[in-house]
Structure formats: structure tokens, C-alpha cells
Amino acid sequence: MLQVHELPMTAHDDFGEGNSAELPLTIDPLRNPSKSLHMPTFRAVIVVALVGWLSGGCTHVRAAQRERLASPAMQFEMDPIADSQRDSVLEITEGGTFPSAGPGTAGAGCGCN
């Protein structure tokens, strides 16, 4: 049986202005007992859907059927160099953006931080 644990999720809602405050992403069963079951159920649905999708729960597309997907326009990085240059700018101008250790990594740091 799939077990979904309640995670202590919190977040701040001060995008753009104001002071930070915690969002009530965790449901307190004492204050709102009717919702205490909904959140785990919702998460279970999400997890099951994600697992089902990743394990082939959608249309199986054979290699010979991937003509459109093979187009350069359909690659996640259409121009890796242009993407990485733009990303490197954003990584120092945005406090919440940082470089991924995923494909094509290991640029050296800089003194602009």
C-alpha cells in the first residue's frame, strides 16, 4: 500500500513585497479536521499519477513515430550555448536562480556574487 507522509511544507508569500509569512500548506487536523484527510489523499493521487505516467501509463510512442519530436525545435535545449549564456546572466541577477548540475555543467565561479 502506498504510504504518503505528511511533510512539513512551508512557504513564504511575499513575492514582490511585504513581509514573509508562512502559508498554511500543512493542515492542522485540530483546527480543520475535515481537511486532514484531503491533503494526503491529494498527494497520493499525485504520486500515483506520476508513477503511472513514468512507468508507461500513456501512449507508447515507437521510435518510428517520433518524427516531429526529432526536430531541433523539439529539443529541450534548442541552442545550448545561447541557453547557457542567458542562464549565466540570470544566475547572478536573480537570488533564486542557480546553475544546475545536470547536463552540460561545471562552469567556474565568478566574483560577481
Next chain:
Amino acid sequence: MRGMRGGLALALALGVVTTAHAQPTDPPAGDPAPAPSNAPGTAPPSDPDNLPGSDDTATADEMRDVLSESHPRAVSDSNEEPATGIVRAGAYHDSDQTTVLRTIGVLGKTYGQWVLGGSFTVDAVTSASVDVRSSPGLSTVDTVTSASGRSSTSGGQMTDTRYQLTGSGGWKDSAGHSVTLSTAAATETDYSSISVGVNGSYDILDRTTTLLGGISATDNWVSSVLDLALHRKMAAGAWSAGVARVLTRDDAVRVRYDGKLSSGDLASPYRNVRFGNWTAVLGMQQITFSNTIGSADGLPERVPERRVSHAAVVEWVHSLALGVGLHTEVRAAHDSWAINSLTSSVELRLARPSWRLLAGYRFYMQSRASFFSDKYTMDPSTYTYYTSDKELGSENGHLVRVDLSKVVIDAESSSDTKMLLDLEVDAVHYNYPGFVLLPSRDSVFVMAGIRWEL
């Protein structure tokens, strides 16, 4: 120059070319192995009878793309692919008086299952940004003459040059398995850095799904042109895991988790914080503060020595027609300094045999760090951490992007050279609500270059 926070473009080099190392060109049309960053198993169909979309107006030739070797050269007996070279030059300028001139060169070569690459990047930076003019040291001393041991009475402007060298080696097979090891080193007047990383991909489920992963580590040495005795360290480690999957004939999705741990000196040695309900006069050379608690120079900023960041990224590419794609992305991030950010973007892409066009828009917003304040109005002793870094405050931004690539010389045979022209234009507008010294910033970044295959 570590003090040029406003001079964002210095870090343009960060990771710029290393991505290209892993993928100096797009996957060859005849190679069924997808690149790690690409949709899994998206090799062109090998069986013409199974071609989908027979009602498509585009022909099979139109589907091919010379930019990704779909105008294949004459087939040679060897497995060797052509060497790839890229040279680009560009300029960045923003309304915070920062200009960067950049030159990059990239070389890549595939030998059977092995892929080698390297790059060199030079950034020439000139800045009189708010960060420079509000720094007690940088606003009174020209940093170039200071670094060279000469005195100056001008100040309020810095110039510096950053050099970065990268190298990578990778292995891939025809079944969708790959691993790439990359390294990079960079140096500038007061900052040096080395990095190493490894990432890989693994196709499963009849190559409809690709598992992705990677780790990297960076070591940094921080010094100051104003204090030759200052030597600090900062280290960072990053990790990433994800999965890409073909959903339908027209759709693919990639889900990724990224993490990063930074430890050590995360503050700028040039950035100071003023206390009290201060006022400021923004001069062309220096920003003058008054009504401060204590010295008008303030105190060097203090931030936590450890920062842990997490991000979840979901990307979706959808084919509108053959050679026409729509790419959307949503990213949510949170870090231990309590910065939450949300990014969303959309790109329209066109790929034709002799040209490609990308047009996109990106929106970004973030909350402030827990210790960030517009003004620290009380005595400094009441604060554990304080900063004047606007990128740690509330921020939102809009980016518009256009990329264009055009084949200028096509290869008719294996001995011919194929050459392309690339043009990239990015325009960005940021708002910094609550940051008194710079409410907003506009910038534009233009790069042009050539790509060739020998």
C-alpha cells in the same frame, strides 16, 4: 571584480560553453542516441512506412535540418564526425552603468563513442554600478590602478577582465547511455575558481524515457583589490536528478530536481550596509549617505556562511507542426535563506533546413531573504546578518529573447565545411521593490558569431 554586483555580466561566462561541450552539435540524424538534455529517443524514424502524420505538408527533406546534420554529408566509412568550432562575440549593457564585452571560442570533436571539447572565454568589464558607487573603497579608488599599485583620485568605476578555460570528455553509446566529465577554471583580479562535474543519462522503456543525473563541485578563492591581506574561501556543491519522457508523437516532458550547497564566504568584500533611516544622494562617481547610525561608510555586509538551495523544474515541449515547437517551463525554488522564487517561460521555435528561429518570454519573481531589509534602522549590534545586495531582496523580472541561426555555407560532401551564423538578443527588465538605490534595471545582451564543421 567581486564588487561589481550590479555588473552582472561578468558572470556571463559561467557555464556558457560547457553545455556546448556535452553537445557541440545536435544529435546526428542517423544516431539513435539522444543527447542527455534532449527528449528521449527522438531519433528520426527509420521506417518510412511508419511515418506518422502523412497529411503533414512538410516533406521528409523539410524535416531534415542542416543545423543538426540532417543535410548529411556524403557518408564516409569511418564513424568520425566533423570537428565543430564556435566563435562568438557579444556585448552587454544595462541602465546601471555596466558594460561587458565578451568573446568565446569552442572546439568539439567526436571519436567514435568518445566526445572531447574545450572552450576559452574572455570578459572585459566596465562598471559604475550602484554597488561600485556605494562601496566606500571602490567609490574613491579606481580599482584598476589600485590593483596595479598606483593611486587614483577618480574612483567610482571599475574595470576588470575575466578568463575562463573549460574542458570536457564524454562517452556515449547507441543505446542511449552517456556520461560526461567536465572541468573549468576561471580567474580575474580578485577571484579565482575551479570546478569539476560529471553527469550522465540512461534510456529505458524502449527509449521513451531518459533518466538524468549529475553532480558538480566548485572551489573559489576570494581576495580584494582594496585589501591585499584578504583571502577567503567559498566552496559549492550541486546535484541534479531528473527524468525525460516521450508522452505522445507531439509531446515530451522533462522533470528535474536541482540542489546546491554553498559554504564559506558568501558576502562581497566591497559591499557595505548603512544603518539608520538614512538618505542617499546618487552621484555619478559616488553615492553619499547621510543620517546614518555610526559611520556613513557603514559596515561590511554579513550573511550566513551556508546556503542550501532546492529547485523543481518541469519542462514540456509540444509540436505544433513539423519543425514548429512550443517549449514551456515552470521552475519553483526555495533556499535556506528563505528566498522563494517562481519562474515561467514560453518559447516558440521554428526549425527549417537552412535556418532556425526562437522567440520567447520569461517571467521571474522572488521573495526576499529572511535577513534582508530595505533599511536596517536600528543599531548594528541588534542584527546578526545584514546585506545591501538587491538580489537578496524582493525582485521580479521580464525577459524577451530572440535567437536566429542561418546556414551560410552548406556542406555538399564530407570534405566541405559547413558554416552558420548565430545571433542572440536578450532584453531584460527587473524591478527591485523596496531597494532604494535602484528601483529597476533594464539590460540588453547581444551576441553574434559563427559555427562551423570541418
